[in-house]
Amino acid sequence: MKPNFYKKFETDFRIFTRHQKNAMATIQKYLEEHKDRMLQELVDLLKIPSISADKAYKADVIKTADVVKQRLEEAGCDVVEICETPGYPIVYGEKIKDKSLPTVLVYGHYDVQPPDPVNLWDSPPFEPVIKKTELHPDGAIYARGSCDDKGQMYMHVKALEYMTKNDELPCNVKFMIEGEEEVGSESLGWFLERNREKLANDVILISDTGMIAKDVPSITTGLRGLSYVEVEVTGPNRDLHSGLYGGAVANPINILTKMIASLHDDDNHITVEGFYDKVEELSVEEREKMAEAPFSLENYKSALDIDAVYGEKGFSTNERNSIRPTLDVNGIWGGYIGEGAKTVIPSKAFAKISMRLVPDQDWQEITALFKLHFEKLAPKGVRVEVKPHHGGQAYVTPIDSDGYKAASKAYEKTFGKTPIPQRSGGSIPIVSLFERELKSKTILMGFGLDSDAIHSPNEHFGVWNYFKGIETIPWFYHFFTKIKK
Amino acid sequence: MKPNFYKKFETDFRIFTRHQKNAMATIQKYLEEHKDRMLQELVDLLKIPSISADKAYKADVIKTADVVKQRLEEAGCDVVEICETPGYPIVYGEKIKDKSLPTVLVYGHYDVQPPDPVNLWDSPPFEPVIKKTELHPDGAIYARGSCDDKGQMYMHVKALEYMTKNDELPCNVKFMIEGEEEVGSESLGWFLERNREKLANDVILISDTGMIAKDVPSITTGLRGLSYVEVEVTGPNRDLHSGLYGGAVANPINILTKMIASLHDDDNHITVEGFYDKVEELSVEEREKMAEAPFSLENYKSALDIDAVYGEKGFSTNERNSIRPTLDVNGIWGGYIGEGAKTVIPSKAFAKISMRLVPDQDWQEITALFKLHFEKLAPKGVRVEVKPHHGGQAYVTPIDSDGYKAASKAYEKTFGKTPIPQRSGGSIPIVSLFERELKSKTILMGFGLDSDAIHSPNEHFGVWNYFKGIETIPWFYHFFTKIKK
Numbered sequence: 030m031k032p033n034f035y036k037k038f039e040t041d042f043r044i045f046t047r048h049q050k051n052a053m054a055t056i057q058k059y060l061e062e063h064k065d066r067m068l069q070e071l072v073d074l075l076k077i078p079s080i081s082a083d084k085a086y087k088a089d090v091i092k093t094a095d096v097v098k099q100r101l102e103e104a105g106c107d108v109v110e111i112c113e114t115p116g117y118p119i120v121y122g123e124k125i126k127d128k129s130l131p132t133v134l135v136y137g138h139y140d141v142q143p144p145d146p147v148n149l150w151d152s153p154p155f156e157p158v159i160k161k162t163e164l165h166p167d168g169a170i171y172a173r174g175s176c177d178d179k180g181q182m183y184m185h186v187k188a189l190e191y192m193t194k195n196d197e198l199p200c201n202v203k204f205m206i207e208g209e210e211e212v213g214s215e216s217l218g219w220f221l222e223r224n225r226e227k228l229a230n231d232v233i234l235i236s237d238t239g240m241i242a243k244d245v246p247s248i249t250t251g252l253r254g255l256s257y258v259e260v261e262v263t264g265p266n267r268d269l270h271s272g273l274y275g276g277a278v279a280n281p282i283n284i285l286t287k288m289i290a291s292l293h294d295d296d297n298h299i300t301v302e303g304f305y306d307k308v309e310e311l312s313v314e315e316r317e318k319m320a321e322a323p324f325s326l327e328n329y330k331s332a333l334d335i336d337a338v339y340g341e342k343g344f345s346t347n348e349r350n351s352i353r354p355t356l357d358v359n360g361i362w363g364g365y366i367g368e369g370a371k372t373v374i375p376s377k378a379f380a381k382i383s384m385r386l387v388p389d390q391d392w393q394e395i396t397a398l399f400k401l402h403f404e405k406l407a408p409k410g411v412r413v414e415v416k417p418h419h420g421g422q423a424y425v426t427p428i429d430s431d432g433y434k435a436a437s438k439a440y441e442k443t444f445g446k447t448p449i450p451q452r453s454g455g456s457i458p459i460v461s462l463f464e465r466e467l468k469s470k471t472i473l474m475g476f477g478l479d480s481d482a483i484h485s486p487n488e489h490f491g492v493w494n495y496f497k498g499i500e501t502i503p504w505f506y507h508f509f510t511k512i513k514k
Numbered sequence: 515m516k517p518n519f520y521k522k523f524e525t526d527f528r529i530f531t532r533h534q535k536n537a538m539a540t541i542q543k544y545l546e547e548h549k550d551r552m553l554q555e556l557v558d559l560l561k562i563p564s565i566s567a568d569k570a571y572k573a574d575v576i577k578t579a580d581v582v583k584q585r586l587e588e589a590g591c592d593v594v595e596i597c598e599t600p601g602y603p604i605v606y607g608e609k610i611k612d613k614s615l616p617t618v619l620v621y622g623h624y625d626v627q628p629p630d631p632v633n634l635w636d637s638p639p640f641e642p643v644i645k646k647t648e649l650h651p652d653g654a655i656y657a658r659g660s661c662d663d664k665g666q667m668y669m670h671v672k673a674l675e676y677m678t679k680n681d682e683l684p685c686n687v688k689f690m691i692e693g694e695e696e697v698g699s700e701s702l703g704w705f706l707e708r709n710r711e712k713l714a715n716d717v718i719l720i721s722d723t724g725m726i727a728k729d730v731p732s733i734t735t736g737l738r739g740l741s742y743v744e745v746e747v748t749g750p751n752r753d754l755h756s757g758l759y760g761g762a763v764a765n766p767i768n769i770l771t772k773m774i775a776s777l778h779d780d781d782n783h784i785t786v787e788g789f790y791d792k793v794e795e796l797s798v799e800e801r802e803k804m805a806e807a808p809f810s811l812e813n814y815k816s817a818l819d820i821d822a823v824y825g826e827k828g829f830s831t832n833e834r835n836s837i838r839p840t841l842d843v844n845g846i847w848g849g850y851i852g853e854g855a856k857t858v859i860p861s862k863a864f865a866k867i868s869m870r871l872v873p874d875q876d877w878q879e880i881t882a883l884f885k886l887h888f889e890k891l892a893p894k895g896v897r898v899e900v901k902p903h904h905g906g907q908a909y910v911t912p913i914d915s916d917g918y919k920a921a922s923k924a925y926e927k928t929f930g931k932t933p934i935p936q937r938s939g940g941s942i943p944i945v946s947l948f949e950r951e952l953k954s955k956t957i958l959m960g961f962g963l964d965s966d967a968i969h970s971p972n973e974h975f976g977v978w979n980y981f982k983g984i985e986t987i988p989w990f991y992h993f994f995t996k997i998k999k
């Protein structure tokens with residue numbers, strides 16, 4: 030057996046090294062030749078305002094799905110379908126080389142966040158411009174969705190194009206690109222339940238996160254869960270004159286501020302009963318390991334132009350925004366918000382509140398706890414309604430999985446460094462959904478940067494990052510297939 | 515001297531009684547004959563959206579001034595002028611019969627509150643409709659400004675018409691109708707300083723308040739002062755993704771709610787340092803007298819559809835909204851307030867806050883105390899700005915003045931009841947300004963009702979109240995002139 034074994038290893042090794050050299054050479058050459066077109070295609074995609082949160086943009090969201098379908102066909106998929114759902118359609122595509130080979134399922138989303146407040150954008154959110162910056166000497170694409178997630182999703186389409194056009198695709202690939210990620214992926218569960226066979230895979234690959242820095246590649250190994258609710262406080266049955274009624278009736282805005290303020294104690298712990306009961310507590314070792322990630326509090330503060338950070342007592346900034354649950358008001362409104370003055374006591378006041386959750390907190394349970402707690406806070410004289418919006422579970426991925434190992438090797442190839450495993454504060458609720466429904470692990474290869482301002486005015490994505498992603502992804506296919514063989 | 519004295523008295527008495535009978539007969543007859551026209555003229559005035567708070571309506575505000583000028587001329591003024599100011603113009607009119615006779619200065623305003631929220635109006639705010647209701651079997655005019663103050667101001671124009679057309683004007687009259695009352699009468703002080711001579715008078719008459727009920731006439735003897743401010747809390751220099759930054763930076767909305775919530779303690783006392791230092795404390799007797807005014811807490815609550823009233827511990831509802839100072843948020847906004855969900859930490863959050871003040875509190879001093887206190891509340895990690903908007907002093911008028919006596923007799927004539935002196939929670943800052951600049955007392959003869967929903971959707975003014983006002987005003991002129999002779 031020994032000689033055989035040796036022979037096999039030797040053969041594999043020769044095939045591997047030869048393949049490696051070719052790939053390394055050809056991909057860089059290919060990207061150089063097709064750079065302008067690959068940028069223009071992304072720019073065209075970014076021009077469509079696919080805002081899933083606002084029904085006014087329904088036609089644009091659907092149009093975007095059609096464009097994605099066409100691009101997947103051009104990139105080499107054998108089959109591409111627009112799959113209808115109770116909500117926005119999911120674009121499914123596949124290229125099956127050989128059923129005996131491993132299968133990678135790529136997930137991404139073609140919908141984007143609303144651009145509000147539009148007046149803070151330096152250029153219109155849906156008229157992409159490429160500008161050079163200190164951090165992006167090769168330029169960055171400024172547009173809503175450039176990083177989250179059209180830009181990062183499209184890296185996978187272009188990586189497929191490279192692999193098919195150059196006969197470098199080593200395995201099977203499936204794409205599932207949805208249009209409701211920014212509003213809670215409400216139809217995705219419905220779709221997964223009905224398509225387990227079709228979506229069968231060995232690993233799920235997503236680029237919808239970031240890396241620590243351009244020269245510090247990282248792989249996201251943890252995500253926070255989410256519970257998003259809208260609250261409504263109703264006082265008198267109509268708006269009242271604040272002179273005639275001021276001081277005598279409960280003002281829904283004053284009451285709402287009191288209720289929201291009470292959701293944090295003086296140490297910035299969240300006061301919702303039972304909120305922390307299931308929170309995963311990290312070991313001292315884990316926290317020490319986290320603390321090793323490069324981080325400058327001064328740079329962090331100056332980048333945000335704040336004189337101090339703020340958060341839960343007893344935890345560092347990097348812990349507060351990754352391994353600890355939070356509660357933030359994302360929007361509040363009530364009364365007169367126009368120009369000038371209006372002396373009114375409004376009938377109603379509203380707020381949108383989201384809680385970021387950590388492993389072992391169940392988002393539906395937390396939503397219920399919040400509803401119970403918040404409604405109890407209401408004094409006599411007002412009525413309170415809590416409307417659950419959407420949510421998702423937190424997730425942690427093991428760093429000893431085949432997928433993680435393949436991703437790590439891919440980054441080593443293109444960055445020359447081993448990526449750092451990183452817990453992210455963001456939420457991609459569908460990752461835990463995938464594990465439950467499709468029984469496979471998800472690898473989060475993100476190429477964005479914190480400074481990309483996703484969900485903010487002037488969202489952008491570095492041209493360098495875009496092409497680095499397209500270059501790195503084929504290596505993941507390569508190593509994953511090799512490890513699985 | 516005795517006989518002479520007797521003779522004089524007898525003559526006066528005969529003249530008086532004869533005059534009285536004629537007046538009583540002729541005014542009711544005149545109003546009957548001209549009812550439809552007098553209603554139509556008010557409807558036409560209400561159609562112009564003279565919203566002084568919103569610059570978009572500038573042309574309409576100015577147009578309204580022109581219409582008022584024309585109506586004053588038609589009603590019999592000898593001189594009417596559009597007086598330019600740093601802000602919106604003031605319409606001045608006069609009819610001087612004889613310089614030796616007393617002079618009544620009528621004040622009113624032709625500007626209106628913004629109609630927001632427009633969607634809560636049953637009919638468009640600037641398309642007046644007359645509808646019969648249980649309280650208003652003769653109908654009520656539904657439109658922004660119908661009661662506050664176009665309708666009540668126009669009662670005086672029509673009363674003048676009656677008096678001039680029927681030779682019943684017993685004295686001199688001057689009109690000063692401004693266009694900035696709803697935004698703090700910012701140009702009025704400027705105008706008064708420059709026109710003390712022109713505006714010289716023996717009493718100022720205003721209808722911009724209400725009465726207790728249709729069958730319970732009342733004269734407003736007290737008004738609350740006002741301090742209106744806008745606050746802005748700034749955190750990070752841009753909107754942030756609440757997943758990546760949530761829990762690690764101060765969220766301006768969370769901070770703003772904490773700051774506002776802290777402005778009242780558990781007894782609903784206002785916590786601004788020094789806020790109560792100069793508050794006029796009423797005697798037990800005064801409070802007992804107030805408590806005699808007819809009031810049903812059950813009706814009050816059911817009219818507003820609330821299960822409980824809410825306010826400062828130790829005071830009744832009628833005290834809370836009249837003799838006690840208050841602090842209300844009139845508007846709040848920040849973050850994403852559109853449809854659906856956006857997981858954002860906004861860079862800024864805002865609120866409009868007004869404080870109603872009572873006699874001896876100085877509005878400028880209170881504004882300064884608030885600014886000092888509020889800015890101190892800001893934790894590290896945010897910046898706070900307090901922008902003073904406008905304000906005015908509280909006011910109390912004595913019930914033994916000639917003006918009050920004349921008004922009281924006028925109500926007795928037309929309501930058959932002695933009116934109740936009443937402290938109002940509202941503010942007409944200019945009343946104390948008049949006393950300072952023009953050295954004369956103001957009489958507040960209001961014909962509106964609390965249920966008229968001024969500053970609210972579906973503002974209306976009873977047709978009965980409108981004509982009752984037109985009928986009562988000439989009696990004020992009559993008795994005031996008589997007392998002054």
